[in-house]
């Protein structure tokens with residue numbers, strides 16, 4: 705069971721801001737296609753820094769409402785149409801916010817939950833007829849270097865990113881789960897299920913490399929405990945992720961939507 709002490713990352717702006725910079729334009733476009741707009745009843749699960757909660761609040765307007773649930777709600781914005789609920793979603797307890805919902809969103813949450821399959825089925829049952837479930841996950845992929853100052857720089861990047869993914873996988877995050885969400889939504893009886901992939905290049909010093917830097921710095925001790933080379937990690941943190949000659953592929957994000965009939 706995941707809980708706050710056990711969660712693989714801490715909710716800090718250094719992690720959540722670059723994450724939002726990477727994913728918000730993509731999520732905004734997805735929501736633009738499926739959200740009913742003003743007056744809708746929305747749920748944002750694992751709301752984190754709250755950027756999607758804010759988007760849903762704007763869509764809902766004065767006559768609608770968004771409920772945000774996270775085990776750590778200290779960064780979720782307040783607002784007249786926003787309800788904030790602190791809950792460990794791996795507990796199996798009923799959702800702290802009452803449905804049914806026009807749209808349920810959860811980005812980078814369900815891979816943390818051991819009960820993820822049952823959870824998706826439960827979410828499908830919490831939608832209004834015609835309501836949408838939109839889930840997004842990172843999936844583990846082979847680290848890719850687009851351009852690097854030397855072969856050694858490229859090799860260090862690859863080793864460290866693989867090490868990060870290994871540590872995250874060991875801490876019950878599930879690197880392949882994103883590929884299973886589409887089928888799980890079909891099994892849960894949702895229709896119009898569709899997956900989109902999103903990745904891009906990140907250059908040393910930009911927001912994406914700041915995200916990689918923050919992910920690895922949060923897991924530095926765990927990686928060293930697991931046997932990774934501290935000098936590789938420190939080169940990655942202090943040089944590679946700030947080096948403008950370093951261009952790498954981003955985390956791979958999958959976005960999956962399904963609709964209740």
Ligand SMILES: C[S@@+](CC[C@H](N)C(=O)[O-])C[C@H]1O[C@@H](n2cnc3c(N)ncnc32)[C@H](O)[C@@H]1O
Nearest residue numbers: 706750751752774775776792793794811812816
């Ligand atoms: C990587 S952050 C993503 C935040 C936000 N959804 C976004 O994409 O910007 C993952 C979020 O899931 C929350 N989380 C992880 N495990 C959880 C659990 N068991 N119950 C509730 N929230 C959880 C974390 O607190 C964190 O806010």
